[in-house]
């Protein structure tokens with residue numbers, strides 16, 4: 001429901017949902033916060049700003065027609081972040097002060113007094129979330145979480161729980177996501193982490209509990225006897241509460257559904273029975289970075305295992321009734337590997353029998369300056385694919401796939417914000 005009001009010459013449209021509040025001021029400045037008052041996004045003058053819990057802000061915009069068709073993005077400097085937060089907090093404070101005054105005029109008022117109370121409560125919290133508060137909040141986030149490297153796009157609003165830190169391989173030359181050594185938390189540590197996450201998020205949890213994402217890089221690589229107790233803790237702690245959802249973040253609606261990454265190589269070490277045991281404890285989709293079906297390319301980028309491992313792993317997971325999210329890297333190996341990459345990836349994808357419950361992501365290779373790939377590719381004289389060549393590779397892959405009902409989407413890792 002959208003409530004509309006006016007204050008002097010300013011018009012407001014307020015939308016209070018069960019996970020967020022959005023405030024549109026004069027129709028062209030839109031502030032969104034979660035129910036704890038943490039600023040979530042700001043839209044202004046055709047540019048969209050998304051704040052992460054870690055305190056960074058990514059700005060995205062589409063340039064005018066005729067300049068460049070590529071969507072643009074950049075990370076704000078700390079000074080810009082502070083300015084954005086202080087401006088947003090000032091608007092929330094102004095709104096909070098205006099609402100009870102005679103100068104405020106409702107056009108579409110809240111339908112009940114309790115809705116107005118809830119509205120005021122969230123606006124008041126958002127008004128206090130200025131740059132100082134946000135910096136302190138980001139510092140607290142960094143104590144509760146290790147850096148969250150990446151999530152699949154359909155999990156950007158998941159509740160992340162970190163069962164591991166780092167990646168058990170850390171060998172892939174294109175990847176610069178994980179810098180900590182791989183470590184599995186004990187059940188006691190994991191339970192403590194879950195409690196800390198819940199306490200830290202408070203009412204913000206209502207925006208981030210469509211699902212639970214078990215981090216980090218390849219959490220499902222944990223051997224089964226150590227993994228099952230961790231999933232059981234999730235079910236004990238987060239199964240749907242009989243209590244109604246509240247502004248304090250009590251209650252949950254995620255249903256304890258768990259999603260996680262797995263590398264295809266380690267995935268072969270678990271049987272169909274093992275995956276069934278994981279499904280019984282809430283595992284619903286496993287995301288695998290296939291990257292390519294072309295073994296020479298996997299070897300070149302030092303991805304552990306072979307395409308055959310991905311086929312075996314996916315078959316076992318699907319036989320256990322768990323869905324798959326598969327990621328293919330567009331442009332990996334540049335023009336040198338392009339033909340083999342496309343042909344072998346199509347061949348592998350067509351053996352996986354992905355269907356309507358599965359997701360297939362095409363993700364453009366981003367050459368991270370901190371990763372070895374750009375240097376190794378340059379040493380071999382490998383030319384990166386141009387944007388039209390990457391688009392052609394995506395089309396080749398799409399047209400080579402047998403119809404299966406799998407949902408195919410693009411996945412731009414540069415847009416990831418948690």
Ligand code: SF4
Nearest residue numbers: 167170171172175217
């Ligand atoms: S791509 Fe995946 S398996 Fe490879 S280093 Fe990165 S996180 Fe680890």
